[in-house]
Amino acid sequence: MTPVHTEPLQVTPPAEVAEVHFDDDMEKRIREILKRYPTKQAAVLPLLWMCQERWGWTSPGIMNAVAERLELAPAFVEGVVTFYTMYQTEPPGKYLLQVCTTLSCQLCGTSGLVDHLKERLGIDFGETTRDGRFTLLDVQCLGACGEAPIIQVNNDYYTELTPEKLDQLLDELV
Numbered sequence: 001m002t003p004v005h006t007e008p009l010q011v012t013p014p015a016e017v018a019e020v021h022f023d024d025d026m027e028k029r030i031r032e033i034l035k036r037y038p039t040k041q042a043a044v045l046p047l048l049w050m051c052q053e054r055w056g057w058t059s060p061g062i063m064n065a066v067a068e069r070l071e072l073a074p075a076f077v078e079g080v081v082t083f084y085t086m087y088q089t090e091p092p093g094k095y096l097l098q099v100c101t102t103l104s105c106q107l108c109g110t111s112g113l114v115d116h117l118k119e120r121l122g123i124d125f126g127e128t129t130r131d132g133r134f135t136l137l138d139v140q141c142l143g144a145c146g147e148a149p150i151i152q153v154n155n156d157y158y159t160e161l162t163p164e165k166l167d168q169l170l171d172e173l174v
């Protein structure tokens with residue numbers, strides 16, 4: 001298996017992101033992002049992504065700050081966030097396990113991996129282990145069908161997985 005190279009997520013506790021403000025560095029990045037889009041609304045995805053990289057997830061306070069900065073309705077921003085699986089609306093564990101359950105991965109054994117993961121971790125999709133180490137998510141095609149089955153861990157792909165390789169991977173994610 002490819003050596004494990006995934007860094008744990010840095011997740012800010014809910015109380016600290018109940019209300020957020022953009023610091024000078026973030027404001028600079030926002031201005032750069034806005035230059036690339038014809039309207040403020042069109043920049044909502046990269047702004048949300050910048051925030052999630054900074055705070056580790058996308059709290060209601062973060063959605064409100066993005067809505068205010070882009071002069072959008074908070075409900076619009078919430079609609080965007082809840083549409084995409086890439087935005088986490090609950091604080092995730094240190095490792096976000098995103099399992100592709102689309103056809104190519106299914107044909108190559110994803111179901112067995114999912115059963116194995118759920119049993120080993122004691123959680124279902126959308127849940128986090130009690131120790132805060134892993135969050136398990138069901139996602140659609142990750143665009144690497146030729147190397148199925150695949151799991152994305154934080155920002156990294158692990159491919160051609162078997163239950164044995166998966167156990168090795170989980171053991172190394174500390």
Ligand code: FES
Nearest residue numbers: 100105142144145
């Ligand atoms: S179907 Fe799993 S990566 Fe495309």
